Every structure is written in structure tokens, then in C-alpha cells.
Amino acid sequence: MKIPLIYNLRSLRQRPVSTLTTAVGMALVVAVFVAMMALSNGFRAALVGTGSPDNAFVLRKGANAEMNSGLGRDVANVVGGMPFVAQDPQGRPMISAETFVVISASRRNGELANVVVRGVSPMALEVRKGVEIVEGRMFTPGASEILVGAKLPSRFADMAVGDVFRFAGRDWNVVGRFVAEGSAFESEIWGENEQFMPLFRGQVFQSVTFRMTDPSGFEGIEETMEGDPRLFVDVFREDAFYRNQSSLLGNLLQFFAIFVSGVMAIGAVFGAINTMYAAVASRGPEIGVLLTLGFTPRNVLGSFLVEAVLIALLGGLLGGLATLPINGLVTSTTNWDSFSELAFAFRVTPGLLLQGLIFAAVMGVVGGFLPARRAAKQPVAEALRGA
Amino acid sequence: MRYARLIWANLMRRKGRTLLTVLSVAVALFLFAALRSVVTALAAAGEVGSESRLVSRSAIGITFPLPEAHARRIDALDGVASVSWANWFGGVYVNPQNFFAQFAVVADTYFPMYPEVQIPPEQLEAFEGERTAAIVGQGLMERFGWRVGQTVTLQGTIFPGDWDFTIRGVYVPEDPSFGDEAFYFHYEYLYERTNRNVTPGWFILRLDNPSEAAAMSARIDQVFENSSAPTKTETEKAFNAGFVTMWGNVGFLVRAIGTAVFFAILLVAANTMMMAARERTHEVAVMKTIGFGDRLLSGLVMIEAVLITMLGGAIGIFGARAALGGNEMLSSLLPGYAVEWSTVALGFAIALALGLASGLVPAWQAARLSVVDALRKVA
Amino acid sequence: MPLVEIRDLRKSYFRDTQEVPVFDGVNLTIEHGEFLALMGPSGSGKSTLLNLIAGLDKPSAGTVAVGGVEVTAMKPRRLAGWRAEHIGFVFQFYNLLPVLTAYQNVELPLLLTRLSKRHRRDHVLTALGVVGLTDRAEHFPRQLSGGQEQRVGIARAIVSDPTVILADEPTGDLDATSADEILTLLQRLNKEFGKTILMVTHDAHAAERAHAVMHLDKGVLRR
Numbered sequence: 001m002k003i004p005l006i007y008n009l010r011s012l013r014q015r016p017v018s019t020l021t022t023a024v025g026m027a028l029v030v031a032v033f034v035a036m037m038a039l040s041n042g043f044r045a046a047l048v049g050t051g052s053p054d055n056a057f058v059l060r061k062g063a064n065a066e067m068n069s070g071l072g073r074d075v076a077n078v079v080g081g082m083p084f085v086a087q088d089p090q091g092r093p094m095i096s097a098e099t100f101v102v103i104s105a106s107r108r109n110g111e112l113a114n115v116v117v118r119g120v121s122p123m124a125l126e127v128r129k130g131v132e133i134v135e136g137r138m139f140t141p142g143a144s145e146i147l148v149g150a151k152l153p154s155r156f157a158d159m160a161v162g163d164v165f166r167f168a169g170r171d172w173n174v175v176g177r178f179v180a181e182g183s184a185f186e187s188e189i190w191g192e193n194e195q196f197m198p199l200f201r202g203q204v205f206q207s208v209t210f211r212m213t214d215p216s217g218f219e220g221i222e223e224t225m226e227g228d229p230r231l232f233v234d235v236f237r238e239d240a241f242y243r244n245q246s247s248l249l250g251n252l253l254q255f256f257a258i259f260v261s262g263v264m265a266i267g268a269v270f271g272a273i274n275t276m277y278a279a280v281a282s283r284g285p286e287i288g289v290l291l292t293l294g295f296t297p298r299n300v301l302g303s304f305l306v307e308a309v310l311i312a313l314l315g316g317l318l319g320g321l322a323t324l325p326i327n328g329l330v331t332s333t334t335n336w337d338s339f340s341e342l343a344f345a346f347r348v349t350p351g352l353l354l355q356g357l358i359f360a361a362v363m364g365v366v367g368g369f370l371p372a373r374r375a376a377k378q379p380v381a382e383a384l385r386g387a
Numbered sequence: 388m389r390y391a392r393l394i395w396a397n398l399m400r401r402k403g404r405t406l407l408t409v410l411s412v413a414v415a416l417f418l419f420a421a422l423r424s425v426v427t428a429l430a431a432a433g434e435v436g437s438e439s440r441l442v443s444r445s446a447i448g449i450t451f452p453l454p455e456a457h458a459r460r461i462d463a464l465d466g467v468a469s470v471s472w473a474n475w476f477g478g479v480y481v482n483p484q485n486f487f488a489q490f491a492v493v494a495d496t497y498f499p500m501y502p503e504v505q506i507p508p509e510q511l512e513a514f515e516g517e518r519t520a521a522i523v524g525q526g527l528m529e530r531f532g533w534r535v536g537q538t539v540t541l542q543g544t545i546f547p548g549d550w551d552f553t554i555r556g557v558y559v560p561e562d563p564s565f566g567d568e569a570f571y572f573h574y575e576y577l578y579e580r581t582n583r584n585v586t587p588g589w590f591i592l593r594l595d596n597p598s599e600a601a602a603m604s605a606r607i608d609q610v611f612e613n614s615s616a617p618t619k620t621e622t623e624k625a626f627n628a629g630f631v632t633m634w635g636n637v638g639f640l641v642r643a644i645g646t647a648v649f650f651a652i653l654l655v656a657a658n659t660m661m662m663a664a665r666e667r668t669h670e671v672a673v674m675k676t677i678g679f680g681d682r683l684l685s686g687l688v689m690i691e692a693v694l695i696t697m698l699g700g701a702i703g704i705f706g707a708r709a710a711l712g713g714n715e716m717l718s719s720l721l722p723g724y725a726v727e728w729s730t731v732a733l734g735f736a737i738a739l740a741l742g743l744a745s746g747l748v749p750a751w752q753a754a755r756l757s758v759v760d761a762l763r764k765v766a
Numbered sequence: 767m768p769l770v771e772i773r774d775l776r777k778s779y780f781r782d783t784q785e786v787p788v789f790d791g792v793n794l795t796i797e798h799g800e801f802l803a804l805m806g807p808s809g810s811g812k813s814t815l816l817n818l819i820a821g822l823d824k825p826s827a828g829t830v831a832v833g834g835v836e837v838t839a840m841k842p843r844r845l846a847g848w849r850a851e852h853i854g855f856v857f858q859f860y861n862l863l864p865v866l867t868a869y870q871n872v873e874l875p876l877l878l879t880r881l882s883k884r885h886r887r888d889h890v891l892t893a894l895g896v897v898g899l900t901d902r903a904e905h906f907p908r909q910l911s912g913g914q915e916q917r918v919g920i921a922r923a924i925v926s927d928p929t930v931i932l933a934d935e936p937t938g939d940l941d942a943t944s945a946d947e948i949l950t951l952l953q954r955l956n957k958e959f960g961k962t963i964l965m966v967t968h969d970a971h972a973a974e975r976a977h978a979v980m981h982l983d984k985g986v987l988r989r
Contacts, residue, residue: 002877010865018662021654028651032644039640061547064483067450068545103448104619111632114449168447169617200451232547248484263418264648270411271655274404278662289861292822293875293922294850296843333635339450341633380822381813384861 003295003303008310015279019311022268022275026315026363027322029264030356034323036257037355038346043333044250046344049183051238052129054215058208058225061232065245065337066100070204071233078230079208084221086211088126093210096124099196100206102340103167105156113332114340115156117167119193125178127209128238131185136161136176141192147176149186151330151343165189168199184242184335187343209238245337265363268315272367276308280375287375288383297376304375308368309361316360320353394691401663405695408659412699412741413706415652416734420707422641423730428721429638433631435565436623439597440500443607444589444626446617452586453616460610461592466603468595471496472587474577476570478541478550480531487527489541489570491577500593503561510535510556518576521552525559526567546581591623649737656745660692664749672758685750692746693739700738704731767834769962770796770819770930775828777814788814789985791828796930801956801963803976810982812966816932819964820853821845833929850878854923858935860915862907868894868918869903875926893921896959897951913944920951924961931955933965937972949975 012019051057058079063069076097079085085093099119107113122141125131139145146165153159158166163174172191180186197203212221222235280287290300327348335342398405443461445451452474462470476489494515498504506514506522514520523533533539533554541550552572560567577585594603604620611618671684708726772794778787788811796802806812817823819830821837830837832852840848862871872893876886894900897917907915916936923931933952937945953975955961965976973979980989 004866004870004877006870007863007866014865018658021658025651025654025658028647028654032647036644062542062544063547064479064544068477101448102450104446112629114633169615200447248486260418260422260644263414264651267411267414267648267652267655270407270414271651271658274407274655274659274662277404285859285861286863289857289863290874291846292820292849292853292855294846294848294853294878296846331636334633381817384857 001302001306002299003290005306008303008307011279011283012307012310018275018278019314022272023311023315023318025268025271026312026360027317027319029261029268029363030316030319030360031322032264033257033261033359034320034348034352034356035326035346036260037254037352038323038326038348039331040250040253040257041349041352042344042347043253043342045182045347046184046186046342047245047250047335048239048243049130049181050185050242051183051240053237053239054129054211055127055209055238056212056218056221057236057238057241058210058233059206059236061226061234063234066098066206067102067338069100069206070201071097071206071208072204075231075233076205076208078228079210079225082225084213084217084224086213088123092123094123094127095208095210096121096127097193097205097208098124099193099200099204100338101196101200102338105167107155108157113156114334115152116188116338116340117196118188118190119196120190121193124190127211128180128185130181130183131178132180133176133178136174139175139190139192141194144170144172144195145175146172146189146191147178148174149188149190150177150179151186151332152189153177154330155332155341155343159189170199182345184338184342187332187341245335249333249336261359265359269363269367272308272311272363273370275311276304276368276371277374279307280304280371283375284378284383284385287378288380288385291378291380291383301372301376304372305365305368308372309364312360312364312367313357315363316357319360320356323348323353323356390687390690394687394694397663397667397687397691398694404659404662408656408695409699409702411652411655412696412738413703415648416700416703416738417707417710418648418703419645419737420704420726420730420734421711422645423733424707424711424724424726425721426638426641427727427730428724429631429634432721433628434624435562436625436627438600438622438624439594440623441592441594441600441604441607441620442589442623442626443592443618443620446608446619449589451616452588453590453618454586457611457616457618458587458590461590461607464603464606464610466595466599468593469496469500470590470592471500472574472590473497474574474585474588475545476541476543476572476577477545478543480539480541485531487530487568487570488566489572491574492571493574494571497571497591500591503565504558505561506556506558513555517553517555518573519552520555520572522556522558522571523554524567524569525557527570528554528557530568546577546585548580550580590618649741653741653744656692656696656741657748659695660688660745660749663691664688664752668756671753671756675756675758681754685754688750688753689743689746692749693742696738696742696745697735700735700741704734704738768795769798769800769833770794770964771829771831772815772819773829773831775815775818775830776826777811777818777823778826787985789982789987792982792985792987794980794987796962796964799956799960799962800978801953801976802965803973803979804964804966804982805968805970805973805979806982808968811985812982813934815982816855816934816964816966819930820855820932821849847878850875851926852929854926854928854931856916856919856923856931856933856936858938860907860912860919860939862915862918862922864907867904867906868899868910868921871907871918872921872925875922879926889925890921893925894918896924896955897921911944912940913947916940916944916948917951920948920955924955924959929962931961931963933963935967936965937967937969945969945972 059066059069060071080093080095085095088094101117102114103117104112105115139147148159158164159174161174161177164171165174212218218237225231225233225235287300326346329346330343332341332343445453458470458472461467471493474491476491478489514522535554535557538551538553543550594600600622607620608618674684711726772792775792776790778785804812814823818825819832821840825838869890872890873886876889891900894903897920899914899917902910902914937948940948949972952963956963967973980987
């Protein structure tokens with residue numbers, strides 16, 4: 001960089017209005033980009049965070065969602081006895097046979113929403129990794145008690161610890177609230193599977209989850225179980241199963257994010273091109289002098305390109321900062337695979353902010369290139385003759 | 388109009404810059420049209436559904452079935468003209484990406500309740516005579532290239548196994564927002580193949596008097612309130628609207644993006660106008676000396692700004708209409724997706740507002756310009 | 767060997783498709799340490815001649831040699847670097863970068879060399895000293911008078927110790943007193959420091975300050 005950077009910095013200060021308007025334009029593009037990607041990432045994180053690669057997840061064959069599956073008690077017993085099911089220090093098999101239904105509940109704003117009610121075994125907290133009770137306690141087997149996921153109490157009435165929540169014609173005491181690393185589980189109600197079975201779908205489970213003794217041996221486990229004539233099942237790695245859910249919506253959100261910010265970027269780049277052309281036009285004599293003094297056209301091109309990128313980076317910074325307040329903001333949509341409400345938080349990560357800056361820099365380069373080239377290619381005499 | 392040449396000359400002074408600004412506005416309005424059409428399509432989806440048809444489903448949760456006996460009791464109530472039911476099948480055609488809705492229905496009571504589903508009578512007859520027949524929407528036929536008489540196989544998810552159906556009829560909806568990608572087959576088939584192990588998913592009923600909808604809904608729910616299968620009854624329209632809210636706060640998202648886009652492009656347009664104005668202070672001063680008034684000169688600036696944004700707006704909005712109107716992916720996700728005239732009108736209003744806003748400062752500057760100051764700067 | 771040797775130089779411009787000849791076969795030699803003024807009516811090509819010597823423009827025909835090096839034959843890529851080293855240009859409208867201080871403006875040509883910051887500082891302060899503006903080093907052009915701006919321009923032109931100084935109407939934008947100061951400075955550069963100067967001017971009084979005056983009129987150069 002032969003031409004000093006301070007020349008560019010001060011030149012930007014000389015035209016504060018056009019510099020700022022271009023920068024703010026880019027800031028808006030970056031803000032929209034980061035916000036939408038944060039939405040998409042939050043949604044994916046909620047699904048990805050759900051489940052562990054060390055667990056195997058069993059559904060009835062052909063059922064592509066828990067909701068559609070049905071496994072008899074016999075199946076659950078057979079699976080429980082298999083050698084690759086890990087045991088806890090007390091020698092109990094780390095397995096949770098679960099029921100899964102979706103009920104209607106009223107949101108605080110009066111609208112009806114679908115909420116997942118999962119009947120779990122008391123071993124569930126140990127089998128499903130990352131689930132932790134942060135308020136209250138675990139339900140007592142046999143009692144009419146439930147746990148609520150952390151995202152629920154703020155969105156639904158009667159779901160705080162200590163409340164009584166009514167569904168399926170019965171009253172349930174909310175005795176605990178749990179977190180699950182921001183995953184989909186945080187939008188669910190958990191209770192005892194034995195309590196739920198008679199109320200809902202009879203003596204069937206929807207899924208069986210167990211910890212594998214050797215997670216790297218998953219393929220073997222899958223083959224054994226799917227080939228077993230007593231069972232009629234599909235086996236998945238728990239995290240992979242949830243990750244594939246709503247992949248359509250996840251991809252759609254991401255596509256949408258890129259499409260919208262891409263289109264906006266085109267507009268912002270046009271703005272940058274205009275601004276830089278004006279700058280080049282008004283600084284003709286300066287460019288002429290630089291060329292006369294012996295700076296090469298390439299030096300001049302580089303200098304104006306850098307100037308464009310500086311504006312863009314300013315915009316990228318402003319845009320990124322503007323999106324910080326939405327980090328952690330909770331919103332919800334429907335997980336179309338479980339047909340239930342999934343609450344998730346916007347996730348603005350440092351990596352994403354960096355992406356925003358890079359995006360801005362690219363806009364700067366694209367927008368600054370043609371004007372910079374014009375600056376460099378001007379015949380000196382013409383440039384000197386001036387604005 | 389006698390100033391037309393002057394205005395034109397000013398716009399053409401820097402063709403590149405004018406073009407870039409017009410394109411920026413076009414891009415912004417294209418996006419606006421695309422986004423707003425999502426909102427209008429969802430709103431239309433929320434409007435689909437008759438107010439004279441009621442849907443009655445389990446109060447526990449939408450996925451819980453109801454006993455068949457309920458149908459007889461509902462039918463017996465005063466004010467109920469007819470009752471039918473349907474089930475969600477949830478099958479997979481080849482792979483899960485080929486999603487479409489499948490319903491098991493009781494044909495002789497179901498289709499009469501849906502006059503907007505138009506089926507050629509001979510096809511309907513063929514369907515009624517065959518146990519494994521299916522009636523399929525026009526959109527699905529086109530999407531998969533199916534023909535009447537063809538057998539298609541669905542893999543059951545809720546109801547396991549491979550299910551073969553023969554297409555005997557194609558329906559075309561009266562109202563495009565009803566959607567033309569549904570698949571109907573006989574409830575009887577489902578009942579038999581599951582060893583009678585299935586009960587209605589939800590009931591649809593028609594009233595003698597549609598204005599009684601609210602009262603009837605309450606009455607029906609009251610009847611089953613204390614049973615093991617309580618119901619929630621509402622108009623079909625309300626029922627569909629409930630699904631739309633499941634998308635989440637799309638309206639808010641779209642409005643937020645729309646606002647951001649508007650301001651981003653406003654900045655671009657305003658910047659352009661100000662750049663142009665800065666270059667022309669000398670000329671404006673000379674025009675004033677000749678005798679052009681302040682108001683006239685500032686008016687010309689505004690007209691210039693508005694012309695740029697309206698032209699950009701036209702390109703963007705009509706471009707969106709052309710490009711997105713028939714898009715397949717969009718219309719299967721959101722039936723009836725189209726850039727409606729209301730969106731077009733709103734788009735032009737925004738373009739106008741953009742033009743006025745961006746021209747404001749330069750117009751004001753032109754009006755206030757002091758001739759003496761401006762001309763002194765001449766070399 | 768003369769410092770600047772111009773042989774049979776021709777230059778034409780093209781206005782649309784019309785060929786407009788500027789000069790047609792100009793010959794000129796400038797010796798070391800000469801202070802030469804070039805006069806002529808506007809449009810006669812005086813500035814063009816300076817541009818051709820500096821390698822900022824290419825002739826239609828003919829050659830220009832500076833310090834024995836044929837400028838007209840030099841590859842464009844090398845011209846910039848050569849110019850930085852051998853040519854000092856003084857403009858009518860000073861052409862200082864308004865966003866840089868006097869010091870930074872004078873330092874510009876040195877950024878193209880490999881000199882360290884400290885060495886550059888020495889050169890800049892020396893140059894500013896010669897033109898008598900050391901105390902204004904941190905001022906911006908808008909804070910300087912016309913005459914002072916031009917002096918900074920001259921300081922910039924001499925800071926890298928060029929072979930030749932080319933001045934294009936250096937006093938054209940100045941009042942009488944400032945013009946006089948500038949011309950005195952140029953004379954000093956020539957007499958005391960032995961700088962070779964070619965000055966274009968339309969002011970006869972300014973031209974008198976030089977050793978010799980040449981006239982360029984209708985493409986013909988004569989003493």
C-alpha cells in the first residue's frame with residue numbers, strides 16, 4: 001500500500017454524508033443477513049442440539065416421526081435385554097421407552113398451539129444427555145406430576161413450577177422445569193410414560209432410546225436390530241434423527257436468508273458504485289497528482305478499492321452491532337415433523353458476525369472495483385483538468 | 388411538460404448513475420413484491436374454508452382420533468344438515484421430499500360438502516365403485532406426471548406397509564387458494580386394511596343455517612365435554628386459520644425485512660439525488676438568473692427523483708409478477724402464491740414515497756440556493 | 767550532453783475523428799543548470815510539451831531523452847518509477863491533496879522510495895526549509911495562503927532531488943507579491959542548488975526571471 005491509508009481515511013471524513021449513507025446502506029444489508037442467519041441457526045441449533053451421537057433411537061419401521069410410531073411392550077423389553085445397551089453404575093440399563101403425543105394448549109395470547117407431551121421413564125434424564133432440572137424436582141413415579149421444558153412457562157399459562165396444568169381430562173402438578181441445551185426438548189412437557197399410556201394411545205410406546213455401549217459400533221447395532229424378526233423397527237443415531245427433522249424448514253430459512261440478503265446486497269452495491277464514482281470524479285486533480293508523482297495506476301486502483309472496502313467494513317460493523325440485541329430473543333415456529341410448536345432463540349455468534357464483515361468487504365470490493373479502475377485508467381492530463 | 392426535455396437531459400447527464408439507481412430501486416421493489424406476496428398468500432390461506440362448514444376434532448389434541456359414534460350423535464342434533472369425516476394418512480410417495488396431503492374420506496358424504504372441489508361426474512362414479520381408487524388434484528398430476536388409471540404406491544408411516552391406489556379422477560378447485568395438490572381415497576379401505584383399527588380423524592359438518600355456527604359449535608362441544616373424547620368445534624375457516632398461525636410470526640418478519648430494505652434503498656436513492664444536486668449548483672444559479680423561480684426548480688428536482696423511483700418500481704414489481712407468478716416450488720408450499728394487484732398498488736405507493744423522500748433535501752437546497760454565492764465560485 | 771533532448775517531436779489530438787495537430791517537428795535541448803521559460807498563446811501545446819517530457823503522454827512521433835534516457839521508448843510500467851525519481855512537477859493550481867498536511871504532501875514522492883521514516887523526515891524538513899515553511903508543516907492546504915500552497919508544491923517537487931523541475935504556470939493563480947516570492951524561490955533553486963528548470967508561463971514578467979525564453983506558436987518553437 002504505497003499510497004498512505006491516512007489519505008483514504010481523511011478523504012472519507014471529507015465527505016461524511018455520502019460515506020455514511022453508503023455505510024448505513026451496507027449496514028442494513030449486513031444486519032438483515034446476520035439476523036436471518038441467526039434465525040436459521042437458532043432453528044437448526046434447536047434441532048441439532050437435541051440428541052446425542054452416543055444414543056440409539058428406535059422407531060417402528062416406516063414411521064418417519066415419533067408421532068406416527070407404535071412399539072409394543074414386548075419390543076421395549078427385547079431391546080432392553082440386548083447386549084449393546086449400556087448400563088449405569090448401579091447396573092441398570094440406560095434405556096427410556098417413551099410415549100409421544102401432541103396436545104392442544106392455549107398460548108398466553110389466547111391462540112391454540114400444539115405442544116409435545118412426552119412420557120418418559122425415570123431413567124430419561126440419564127439416557128438423554130444434556131437435560132438438567134434447573135427448578136424444582138423430578139416427577140415421582142405414580143403421581144400426577146409433570147416437568148416442563150424451559151421455553152414453555154413464558155409462552156403458556158399454568159406451566160410454572162407449582163402450577164396445576166390440566167390436559168386429557170386430568171390435573172397435573174408442575175413439579176420441575178428443565179433445560180436441554182436450547183434444543184427442541186425445551187418446548188416439551190415430560191411426564192411418566194406409565195401415567196400417559198392409558199390416557200392416550202394405549203399400551204404402546206412411540207420410541208425407545210438407549211445409550212450404546214460402543215457408539216462407534218452403531219452400524220452393527222442398526223443391522224442387528226433391523227434384521228431381528230421379533231422387532232419391526234428402524235434404528236437411528238439420536239442426534240442424526242433430530243437433525244434431519246424439519247430439514248426442509250431449516251433449509252428454507254437458510255435459503256431465504258441468503259436470497260433476501262443477496263438481493264439487498266445488489267442494491268447496496270449499486271449505491272456503493274455510485275458513491276465511489278462520485279468520489280473519483282471529484283478527486284480528479286488528486287488522482288492526476290498521484291500519477292504525476294510516480295504512483296502507478298495500480299497503486300491508485302488499490303487505494304480507491306481500499307477506500308470502498310473501508311466504507312463497507314464500517315457498514316459491516318454497524319450492521320453487526322445492530323443485530324446484537326436480538327441474540328437470545330425467543331420465537332417459535334412449527335416443527336412439521338412433530339407437528340408441534342418449537343420455540344428457539346436467535347443465535348448471533350462471533351462466527352456469524354465475522355461472516356457479516358466478510359460479506360460487507362465483498363460488497364465493498366465489488367462496488368469499488370469499477371470506479372477504482374476508472375480512477376486508475378484516467379489519462380493524467382484529463383484528470384488534472386479536474387472535477 | 389415543456390420542461391420534459393430539461394428533465395430528460397438532467398437524467399441522462401450521467402446515464403450510468405441514473406441506471407444504477409433505477410436498478411437499485413427495481414431490486415428493492417422486487418423483493419418487496421416477493422415478500423408481501425408471501426403474506427397475502429398466507430392471509431388467503433387463512434381465508435380458505437367455508438363459514439358454513441364446521442370442523443370438529445379432539446379437544447385433547449389435533450392428532451387424537453374420535454369415535455365413529457360421535458358422528459351419529461352430531462347428525463341427530465337439530466340444525467345439522469349432514470356429517471362426514473376424514474383421516475390424515477401421512478404416506479410417503481417414493482421419498483419424503485415429495486410431500487403432499489392425503490385424506491381418507493367417506494366419499495358419499497364428504498364430496499357433496501365441498502362443491503368447490505370440481506370432479507367430472509363420470510370420474511367420481513368410477514371412484515365410488517372401486518375400493519382402492521383415488522381422486523387427485525390437478526397440481527399433483529402435473530407435478531408427478533401421473534395419468535388417470537395409473538396405480539401409485541404410498542408407504543404408510545402412521546399406517547405401516549405399502550399402499551396401492553389407482554387414480555380414477557382429477558379435481559380442479561374453484562378457488563386456487565384451496566390448493567390442487569391433495570389426494571383423496573376411501574376411508575373404507577383404511578378401515579379394512581387396519582383390521583378395523585382406525586376411527587375418524589375429524590368430523591366435517593354442514594349446518595342448516597350457517598349463521599348459527601358459533602352457537603352450534605358450542606353445543607356440540609358441550610355434548611361431548613365430559614366424555615372420554617371431548618371435541619373442539621369451529622368453522623372450517625377458523626380451523627385453517629389456526630394452521631396459518633403455526634408458521635410463526637411471518638408477518639412480523641416480512642415487515643421487518645421490508646422496512647430494512649426500504650431504508651437501504653432510500654439511502655441509495657437519496658445519495659444519488661444529492662450527488663446530482665451538488666454537481667449542478669452552478670447551473671441552478673444560472674437558471675435563477677435567467678428567471679426560473681425557486682419553486683419551479685425544486686419541483687423539477689422532485690420530478691426527477693420520482694421518475695427514477697417509479698421507473699425502478701415498475702421494473703421491480705412487474706418483474707416479480709412475471710418471475711414469481713407461476714413458480715412451482717412456491718405454489719406447492721403456498722397455494723395461490725401470486726403478486727396481487729394490491730401488492731402492485733402498494734409497491735407503487737412505496738416507490739412514490741421513496742422518490743419524494745429522496746428528492747426532498749436536494750429540492751429544498753435548490754430552492755434556497757443563493758445566486759451570488761453560487762456564481763462566485765466559478766473559475 | 768544536454769540534460770533534456772527533444773528531437774522532431776510531433777503531437778496531435780483527435781476531436782471525434784478530426785485530427786488536430788499540436789506541434790509538428792519540435793526540437794529542443796536544455797543543458798544542466800539551465801532555467802528556461804516557455805511562452806505562447808493558450809492552446810499552443812506548452813503544457814502538452816511538459817507532459818511529454820514527464821512521460822505522462824506519448825508523442826505521435828519523435829523522441830524525448832532526459833538525462834540520456836529515452837523517455838519515449840520506455841515501457842509504461844517503468845515510467846511511473848522513473849518519473850518519481852527524475853521529475854519534479856509544479857502545477858498552476860498547486861494540486862495539493864487537501865486531506866493531507868503540508869508535511870504529508872511533501873512526503874508523498876518519498877513513499878515511493880525505500881527510505882526509512884527517519885530519512886524521509888530529514889528530506890521533508892529540508893525541502894520545507896528551503897521554501898521557508900518549516901513552521902507550517904502540520905497545516906492543511908486550506909489553512910495556507912495561495913503563495914504558501916505553491917511553496918509546498920515546490921517543496922514536494924524538489925524533495926526527491928529530481929533531475930529536472932517542470933513548472934506549469936506556477937504563478938498563474940497568485941497575486942503579484944506571492945508570484946514574485948515564487949519566482950525568487952525558483953531562481954534560488956536554480957542558482958544555489960543548480961536545479962534545471964523548464965517553466966511554462968504566459969506572463970512576460972515571470973519569463974524574464976529565467977535565463978532564456980522560448981516561444982511556442984502554431985506548433986513552432988523559437989527563441
